[in-house]
Amino acid sequence: MDVAALSPVDWLALIQHELLLFASLFFILGTLDELAIDGLYAIGRVRGRLRTASISRGEVEGRELAGPVAVIVAAWREDDVIGATMRHLLAAWPQQGLRLYVGCYANDPATIAAASQAASGHARVRIVVHADHGPTTKADCMNRLYRAIEEDEQREGISFRMVVIHDAEDMVDPAALPLFDAGLARAELMQLPVVPMPQRRSRWVAGHYLDEFAESHAKAMVVRDWLGTGFPSAGVGCAIARGRLAKLDAQSTGQGPFDAASLTEDYELGLKVAEAGAKTAFLRVRGDDGALVATRAYFPHRLESAIRQKSRWVCGIALQGWDRMGWTGNLLDGWMRLRDRRGPLAALVLFTAYLLLLISGALIVLQQLGLARPVPLTPLTQTLLIANAFSLVWRAAWRCAFTAREYGMAEGIRAILRIPLSNIIAIMAGRRAVSQYVASLHGGRVRWEKTDHHGHPSIGQRAVA
Numbered sequence: 001m002d003v004a005a006l007s008p009v010d011w012l013a014l015i016q017h018e019l020l021l022f023a024s025l026f027f028i029l030g031t032l033d034e035l036a037i038d039g040l041y042a043i044g045r046v047r048g049r050l051r052t053a054s055i056s057r058g059e060v061e062g063r064e065l066a067g068p069v070a071v072i073v074a075a076w077r078e079d080d081v082i083g084a085t086m087r088h089l090l091a092a093w094p095q096q097g098l099r100l101y102v103g104c105y106a107n108d109p110a111t112i113a114a115a116s117q118a119a120s121g122h123a124r125v126r127i128v129v130h131a132d133h134g135p136t137t138k139a140d141c142m143n144r145l146y147r148a149i150e151e152d153e154q155r156e157g158i159s160f161r162m163v164v165i166h167d168a169e170d171m172v173d174p175a176a177l178p179l180f181d182a183g184l185a186r187a188e189l190m191q192l193p194v195v196p197m198p199q200r201r202s203r204w205v206a207g208h209y210l211d212e213f214a215e216s217h218a219k220a221m222v223v224r225d226w227l228g229t230g231f232p233s234a235g236v237g238c239a240i241a242r243g244r245l246a247k248l249d250a251q252s253t254g255q256g257p258f259d260a261a262s263l264t265e266d267y268e269l270g271l272k273v274a275e276a277g278a279k280t281a282f283l284r285v286r287g288d289d290g291a292l293v294a295t296r297a298y299f300p301h302r303l304e305s306a307i308r309q310k311s312r313w314v315c316g317i318a319l320q321g322w323d324r325m326g327w328t329g330n331l332l333d334g335w336m337r338l339r340d341r342r343g344p345l346a347a348l349v350l351f352t353a354y355l356l357l358l359i360s361g362a363l364i365v366l367q368q369l370g371l372a373r374p375v376p377l378t379p380l381t382q383t384l385l386i387a388n389a390f391s392l393v394w395r396a397a398w399r400c401a402f403t404a405r406e407y408g409m410a411e412g413i414r415a416i417l418r419i420p421l422s423n424i425i426a427i428m429a430g431r432r433a434v435s436q437y438v439a440s441l442h443g444g445r446v447r448w449e450k451t452d453h454h455g456h457p458s459i460g461q462r463a464v465a
Contacts, residue, residue, distance in 0.1 A: 009372045012359060017375065019356045024384035026349045031391040033339065038398070040227070041219045050222050057287040061174040065097040065181045067161035070149050070242075074103045074141035076134045076450055078168035079110035084456035085168055086118035086125065092174040099160075100125045101148055103141040105134030126152070135450065138235075139265035143256030146245065163245055165238045165266070169453040171197075171296040172237070179283055179293060180239040187281035188244045189273040192237035193217040193294040197457045198407060202301030203414060208422040209299040209306075211415040215402040217294075218284070220339075225282035229332045230274025232317070232340065235266025237295030244278055262324065264316025267340070271325060292406070296457050303425070309451045310429035311436060314343040319437040347430025350423045 044050035071089070075082050082102065089100065102119070104112045106129055119125035128148045130141055142165070153159055162184055166172065176192055183190045194217060196209040224231040248257035248269075258265045274280050285293045300306040318341040327334055366372035377385070396416045404412025 009363075009366055012363060012366075013372065013375050016356065016359045016363060017381075019352050019359070020381060021384075023349055023352045023356055024381070024388055026345070027353070027388045027391065028384060030342075030346070030349075031387070031395075034391075034395065037220055037223055040223050044223065044226050049226055052292075053285045055175060055179075055285055055287055055293070057175055057289060060178045060287075062094055063178040063181075065095050065161075065177070066184075068097045068099065068158055069095075069162055069164060069177065069181065070099050070101060070160045071164045071166060072101045072103070072142055072145040072149075073166050073168055073170075074138045074145065075108075075111050075115065075168040076105060076141070077108055077111060078453060079108075079114040081169045081453045081456050082111055083114045083118040084459055085166075085170060086115065088456070088458040089166070089170075089172050090122055090124065092172050093177045095177065096124070098124055098177065099152070101128055101145045102126070103128050103130060103145045105130045105132070105141075107133040137260050137262070137265070138450070139256070139258035139262055140260035142258045142265070143260060146249070146257055160242045162239050162241050165233075165235060165240070166295070167236045167297070169297050169456065170236050171457040173293045173295065175285075175287060175293045176237065176295070179285060183281055183283060184239070184241060186279060188241040188278040189233065189270060189280045190239045191221075191231065191233055191270065191280075191282050193221075193282075193284055193292055194234050194236060195292060195294040195296045195406065196299045197296050198411065199298060199301050204418055204421055205303050205306050205425075206299050206301040207411070207414060208418045208425065210407055210411060211399050211403045211418055212422065214406045214415075215399055218402050218405070219398075221282050222284055224336055225280070227332055227336075229329070229336045230271050230280060231282060231336075232264075232267040233270035234295075235264075235269075236297070238266065238269070240269070240273065241278075244273060244276075247276070248272065259324075262316060263312050263320055267313075267317050267321060268325060271337075275328060298453065298455055298457060300451055305451055306425050307428045307432060310425060311432035314347075314429055314433035315436045315440075317341065318343040319433060320440075343426070344430050344434055347427045351427045351430075354423070354427070 041050065071093075073082075073085070086100065086102065100119075100122075102115045102125065104115060104127060106112075112127065112129065115127050119127055126148065128145055130136070130144050132140075134141075146163075149160060149163065162180065164177070164180060173192070179192075180190055194213050196206070196213050198210060199206040221231055245257045249255075252259070259268060262268055270280065283293070287293060300309055321337075322341055325337070327337060329337075363372055367374055396419060399415045399419070400412040403415035
């Protein structure tokens with residue numbers, strides 16, 4: 001090929017061909033990865049190993065606990081939601097063995113006031129004010145709550161059986177606490193599904209969380225649990241044995257069971273517990289009303305908020321996680337960590353694909369104007385394109401099915417239409433995550449870049465009996 005003889009249009013066609021090969025090959029690799037999970041899920045369903053259990057809510061909700069349980073909630077600038085969260089939690093979980101610890105900061109008087117008002121008249125609540133000004137990190141705030149738990153245990157001569165972790169915007173399920181209490185006999189860390197709640201004001205940005213969690217927490221997470229590879233904690237709706245937290249604290253030489261330098265301490269928590277050889281369990285259970293026993297919450301409804309939240313996840317899991325957690329474990333563990341850390345590469349491949357669409361569109365216009373010659377596709381390229389087309393249809397069908405199962409067919413159809421938006425958010429979050437990571441390598445401080453929350457799912461709903 002005489003490079004000097006190439007015209008600008010020829011160069012554009014050459015770039016199109018190279019981008020097409022790059023994107024197609026990586027999409028095929030991603031397809032094979034997802035097909036493996038699909039196949040394992042299908043096998044598990046056929047064998048009855050991955051069926052969702054069912055309970056009678058009337059028999060489970062409100063059931064007394066086998067021992068004291070601590071619930072911790074870290075809150076920084078959460079005055080809009082913390083009151084509703086606390087009131088709902090205390091009503092949904094009336095067990096006297098429960099104690100709620102809410103972590104606040106001295107330079108956040110609005111959250112302290114809202115939490116104190118919600119705690120008024122409740123002996124089961126303790127407001128803990130962090131000595132440092134916020135924001136630090138969520139893990140740092142939870143470490144302060146852990147110290148408060150230790151102080152209460154020593155002062156009162158009690159010992160909590162487990163600690164349940166929630167966020168300031170969560171709506172807990174009344175059946176969740178008794179399930180955790182019973183499950184502690186067979187697992188030291190338990191995780192419930194997360195169910196994002198639909199928002200009329202944001203069918204698209206907030207809606208794409210519905211699709212991703214519906215599929216991930218119905219398929220990928222249950223497959224990981226079945227394989228015994230360990231799974232990342234979601235940081236909400238997560239219960240961990242008190243003794244296991246003490247061991248994690250000892251391993252950190254008294255710095256606390258949660259790593260304050262991590263952006264995604266929840267992700268690391270689940271893997272650390274599994275690495276230690278402790279049993280973990282993903283509890284996917286439905287009540288007799290058909291609803292999942294799960295943690296429900298509103299997710300970001302603005303594009304910039306979604307990008308900021310997801311960039312923190314990508315940076316903490318894919319980039320920091322690689323540095324901090326490495327690639328320990330067996331082959332299956334390595335496969336799952338590779339899946340966890342594919343975010344930046346996936347963003348690059350998706351960006352390439354959308355750039356390819358723009359270039360292809362430009363070339364089609366130039367061909368119609370007679371300014372460019374059609375370039376025939378090679379057999380390899382044709383095969384890759386056909387395979388990727390089938391893969392896209394297959395993935396869209398899965399996403400539609402899982403979303404429709406939880407939210408109805410209308411949301412299932414929207415799930416297909418939301419795929420491009422989900423991809424765009426992934427691209428922008430990936431770029432931002434890499435920038436964050438590079439800044440951290442140059443001494444940038446890890447800060448709690450939290451998501452703003454406005455509104456709680458329990459507001460306006462029927463009160464918990």
